[in-house]
Amino acid sequence: MTRQRLWRRIRQDYGPYLPLSPYLFVVLFPFYWMLITAFKRDSDLYNLTTAPFWFKEPPTLAHVKLLLEGTLFLTWLQNSLLIGVLVVLITLALALPAAYALARMRFWGSQTLSTGMFLSYLIPPTLLFLPLSQLVRGLGFTDSIWALVAVYPSFTLPFCTWLLMGFVRTVPREIEESAQIDGCTRLQAFRMIILPVIVPGIITAGIFAFTLTYQEYIYALTFVSASANKTISYGVTTDLVRGDVFYWGSLMSGALIGALPVAIVYAFSLDHFIHGLTAGALK
Amino acid sequence: MSQVSRRQFIGIAGAGAAAATAFPHVWIRPAWAQSKEVRVLAWSHFVPSYDKWFDGFAEQWGTKNNVRVIIDHIPHLQIPAKIAAEVATQSGHDIVQLVGSGTEKWSDALLDVQDLADKLGKKYGGWTPLAENYSKVKSGTFHSIPDFFIDFPGLYRKDLWTEVGMPNGPDSWDDLHKGGMKLKAKGSPIGIGLAHHDDSRASWRAIMWSHGGAEVAKDGKTITYNSKEVREALKFNKALFKDCMTPEVLAWDDSSNNRFLASGRGSWIHNPISAYRTIESSNKELADKIYVQLSPKGPAARRSFANCRAYGITKFSKSVDGAKGFLEALVDNYREGAKASTGYNMPFLKNYAKPPFPIISEDPKLKPLEQDAEYHFTTGYPGPLTPAADEVYQQFVLVDALAQFCTDKMDLEQTVKWGEEKIKAIHAKFA
Numbered sequence: 001m002t003r004q005r006l007w008r009r010i011r012q013d014y015g016p017y018l019p020l021s022p023y024l025f026v027v028l029f030p031f032y033w034m035l036i037t038a039f040k041r042d043s044d045l046y047n048l049t050t051a052p053f054w055f056k057e058p059p060t061l062a063h064v065k066l067l068l069e070g071t072l073f074l075t076w077l078q079n080s081l082l083i084g085v086l087v088v089l090i091t092l093a094l095a096l097p098a099a100y101a102l103a104r105m106r107f108w109g110s111q112t113l114s115t116g117m118f119l120s121y122l123i124p125p126t127l128l129f130l131p132l133s134q135l136v137r138g139l140g141f142t143d144s145i146w147a148l149v150a151v152y153p154s155f156t157l158p159f160c161t162w163l164l165m166g167f168v169r170t171v172p173r174e175i176e177e178s179a180q181i182d183g184c185t186r187l188q189a190f191r192m193i194i195l196p197v198i199v200p201g202i203i204t205a206g207i208f209a210f211t212l213t214y215q216e217y218i219y220a221l222t223f224v225s226a227s228a229n230k231t232i233s234y235g236v237t238t239d240l241v242r243g244d245v246f247y248w249g250s251l252m253s254g255a256l257i258g259a260l261p262v263a264i265v266y267a268f269s270l271d272h273f274i275h276g277l278t279a280g281a282l283k
Numbered sequence: 284m285s286q287v288s289r290r291q292f293i294g295i296a297g298a299g300a301a302a303a304t305a306f307p308h309v310w311i312r313p314a315w316a317q318s319k320e321v322r323v324l325a326w327s328h329f330v331p332s333y334d335k336w337f338d339g340f341a342e343q344w345g346t347k348n349n350v351r352v353i354i355d356h357i358p359h360l361q362i363p364a365k366i367a368a369e370v371a372t373q374s375g376h377d378i379v380q381l382v383g384s385g386t387e388k389w390s391d392a393l394l395d396v397q398d399l400a401d402k403l404g405k406k407y408g409g410w411t412p413l414a415e416n417y418s419k420v421k422s423g424t425f426h427s428i429p430d431f432f433i434d435f436p437g438l439y440r441k442d443l444w445t446e447v448g449m450p451n452g453p454d455s456w457d458d459l460h461k462g463g464m465k466l467k468a469k470g471s472p473i474g475i476g477l478a479h480h481d482d483s484r485a486s487w488r489a490i491m492w493s494h495g496g497a498e499v500a501k502d503g504k505t506i507t508y509n510s511k512e513v514r515e516a517l518k519f520n521k522a523l524f525k526d527c528m529t530p531e532v533l534a535w536d537d538s539s540n541n542r543f544l545a546s547g548r549g550s551w552i553h554n555p556i557s558a559y560r561t562i563e564s565s566n567k568e569l570a571d572k573i574y575v576q577l578s579p580k581g582p583a584a585r586r587s588f589a590n591c592r593a594y595g596i597t598k599f600s601k602s603v604d605g606a607k608g609f610l611e612a613l614v615d616n617y618r619e620g621a622k623a624s625t626g627y628n629m630p631f632l633k634n635y636a637k638p639p640f641p642i643i644s645e646d647p648k649l650k651p652l653e654q655d656a657e658y659h660f661t662t663g664y665p666g667p668l669t670p671a672a673d674e675v676y677q678q679f680v681l682v683d684a685l686a687q688f689c690t691d692k693m694d695l696e697q698t699v700k701w702g703e704e705k706i707k708a709i710h711a712k713f714a
Contacts, residue, residue: 042565046545070331129364130371137372222368225324225355225376238357243329244482244537244554245561 031259037252038063045248063249067240072227073254076235079145081261083231084210086149091156091209092202098157099164100190104173114165121158128154129222136223147223148231152216156209163208167201168194203272211262232258320351321605324366324376326359326592329433329557329627336623344612350605359383366392369597377600378610381417381593383481384677385661385668386427390420393427393595399607400425403614407632411656414631416668417591427593428610431621431628433555434655435485435587437576443471443550452551452576456490456519459551459579463527471550473527474543476535477689483535483682485588486553490523491516491681492588492664493581498675498706503666506710508703512583514695517688524689533686544573553578555590556649560625577651578658589629589659629655671713680705 037045039059050056067073102114132151141147171194179189195202220234230238236254240247323341328334338354345352357365359382369375370392381389400418404410410418414429437459439452443466453459463473476483491497496512499505507513524532531539541558543549547569552558556575563570578587594613596606613620614632618641621628626642626649636656643649663672675681684702687693693701 042545046542046547046565048546048548129368133368133372137374142372142374218364221357221361222365225322225357225365226353227355238327241358242327242331243359243557244541245329245557246538 031256034252034256034259037248038250038256040249042249060249063247064253066247067250067253067257071239071250072230072235073232073257075228076230076232077258077261079229080214080232080258083145083148083152084213087152087156087213088206088209090149090153091160092206094153095157095160095164095205096195096202097190098161099168100194102161103165103168104176114162117158118162121155121162125155125216125218129218132219133222141223143223143225143229145224145229145231148213148216148220151219151223152213156212159212160205160209163205164198164201167198171197200272203269207265207269210265214262319349319602319605320353321345321378321602321609322353322355322376323378323380323594323609324355324357324362324369325380326362326382327356328624329555330560330624333620333624333627336620340613340616340619341609344609348605348608350602350609352609369599373599375599376597377602377606378594378596380430381427381591381595383590383592383662384673385591385663385670386418386425386593386595387420387668388670388673389595390426392598394598394600394603395424395426396428396596396607396610397424399428399611403428403611403632407614408634408637409632411631411633411636413589413591413656413659413661414593416663417631417661418593419667427595428614429631430592430594430613431617431624431631432589432591432659432661433627434578434589434629434652434659435482435489435553435555436578436652436655437551438544438554438556438559439551439574439576440471440544440549440572441574442572443469452574453579454576456493456523456579456581460519460523460527463523463551466550467527467529471548472529473523473551474532474535474540474549475523475528475553476537476540477524477532477682477686478535479679479682480536480539481590482537482540482554484676484679485590487520487681487685488662488664489553489578489587490520490581492586492660493579493583494519495581495583497665498681498702499663499666499672499710501665503663503669503672504710504714506703506706508706509699514699515582517685517695517698520685521689533690545569556625556627556652560627575648575651577654585658586664587655587659589661591631591661626652629659669713671710674709674713675706678705678709680709 036053036055039061040055041057041060041062044055044057047056098117102110102117132154136142136147136151139146139150141150176189176193179193180186184192215233216231217233217237220231224230224234227235232254236251236258240251240254325337328337334356341352341354344350355376362380362382363384366379366389369379370389379389386393400410410429413432418425418427418429420426437452441450441452444450444452444462446469447462447465449458449462453462459473466472475486477487491513494512494516496507496510496516498508500507540549540552540554541561544552544558545562545566559570559573559575562573577585579585594610596603596610600606617630617632617635621630622641626640626646629652630636630640638644638653640653643652662668662676666672680702684698684705687701688695688698
């Protein structure tokens with residue numbers, strides 16, 4: 001193969017990836033950093049005389065061991081997953097009918113309500129945690145994971161309702177009307193016509209609700225104290241950041257393992273998610 | 284045989300997993316409620332072995348006294364938000380740890396514990412003035428039981444300071460400036476954070492107090508920031524920043540000076556011994572070169588900053604006697620706790636403040652810390668730790684003023700005027 005042909009071949013095969021590489025570098029570098037820090041010895045990590053991007057000393061599993069054996073990491077992971085799944089179910093159960101009503105039905109104040117719904121998402125949690133404390137206490141959920149299950153929909157619900165409204169609007173009104181002419185009630189039309197069509201939207205809303213819940217910190221801090229009830233984002237910082245002492249290796253191990261469930265959720269629903277995003281963008 | 288579809292299998296398996304995960308949360312709670320319990324909100328101690336001891340001690344005391352003691356550890360910076368939420372709902376922990384902000388701030392929510400403070404004071408030779416300042420409220424009674432304070436000594440590289448003729452480290456701030464200049468030229472600067480984090484507001488106060496300056500007078504009300512002493516301290520601080528440090532200190536957090544020393548580049552930091560302890564566990568060779576000294580003295584005196592810890596009993600506690608019993612036992616076992624903290628916890632009771640100290644007196648490197656109770660003061664010095672003084676501390680007023688002066692954004696007079704106005708505005712809010 002001549003030099004010229006080889007060069008052309010390389011350009012054809014790898015050329016399209018070139019514009020992608022700066023993006024990939026920016027997106028993947030934090031994960032790479034987490035990965036090597038999770039397995040670096042402390043003495044290697046603090047050594048400023050060597051290039052920080054690779055190991056100078058042999059890798060170690062000490063940080064992962066500390067995370068798994070010295071903390072309640074697996075319990076926190078389990079709590080986060082349970083809370084995430086329950087919040088997704090509650091959010092979808094409430095957001096779907098709300099989105100349908102706001103998108104399809106015309107009633108007094110519907111426009112204001114839909115705008116207000118979205119604006120309520122913008123209220124910072126730091127302003128809400130004191131009044132929500134009263135609510136949590138009233139429900140008898142103080143210091144349990146149910147406090148978070150009850151509180152998290154306060155920020156997932158407005159966003160997901162607003163998101164789902166866009167999807168419901170993409171379904172032609174005529175399809176639903178045809179179903180009703182054929183004998184469906186409004187509820188049946190919603191269940192049998194609207195829901196199957198907006199599945200990508202439901203998945204998108206579910207993923208958003210899950211990730212928003214999974215990464216939440218301030219409410220978890222306020223409403224939960226017992227170690228066994230902590231979530232991953234809260235538990236990791238509690239046990240591995242001690243004042244001016246940061247356990248970087250274990251923190252990075254925690255971040256890496258903690259990112260896996262989200263990565264899996266995204267990986268398995270990527271096609272629906274992308275479809276959902278683009279469909280939601282167009283009416 | 285009936286067939287189970289893939290969808291059904293996933294549904295059943297998912298429901299089963301969710302039920303198994305949720306089961307303990309549903310089932311265990313009612314059993315908890317039946318037992319007599321004391322719940323304690325505490326920080327995650329800088330030294331993990333202390334938390335291990337503390338949790339074990341609580342369990343042992345609980346078993347002996349038939350009380351279930353639950354210790355909840357959270358990061359110290361988040362404790363005020365947690366207490367605020369509990370006060371708002373009048374429910375939560377029986378005992379809350381007060382981390383740095385003093386007792387007055389929470390006095391409305393805490394029980395008067397003068398009886399217990401008197402009992403303990405009598406048993407252990409009386410409370411130090413620092414303890415009284417931290418735990419007494421306006422009415423003059425204890426509303427919290429002092430636990431320990433965190434000192435701010437100097438940590439220095441003996442090998443590097445020997446090269447500049449100070450083998451025992453810089454005894455005065457002026458020595459630090461002189462030696463620091465030479466060491467920076469050799470590639471080993473000193474480091475004191477000048478940013479929004481705990482260590483910054485502690486260290487720069489230590490220098491100001493050592494120069495005879497203060498933000499407020501002994502009455503806790505008269506603002507004294509506009510003074511000759513504060514001006515001298517500001518000028519010195521600027522020289523120290525420019526001549527002995529690198530601008531990275533403007534972006535530091537509490538862990539940065541630890542990393543700076545651990546990297547082998549830093550020659551001196553102003554920090555509790557946690558930095559030394561961390562290096563000891565990760566780089567023995569470097570740790571051997573690091574020594575601990577008294578916080579340097581200034582033209583007026585040797586004064587450093589104490590970050591205090593105390594425990595208050597909440598008014599909504601349903602187990603006041605249990606809470607008092609637990610705190611009494613904790614103070615009785617102070618030396619055991621200090622040992623578990625590897626010399627990090629410093630005493631508040633006069634008898635405990637007499638050598639020999641656990642760990643500290645046994646280690647020649649740490650021996651200078653035996654004197655720390657004598658020259659450590661806290662927010663609001665020379666006055667009481669009022670909510671106004673705490674607010675000045677929390678809002679980083681002194682750090683911001685100094686940072687603007689050091690980076691030439693303001694001249695000396697502008698800095699003093701800016702700082703004074705900010706401090707006066709905060710105090711006016713609480714007047």
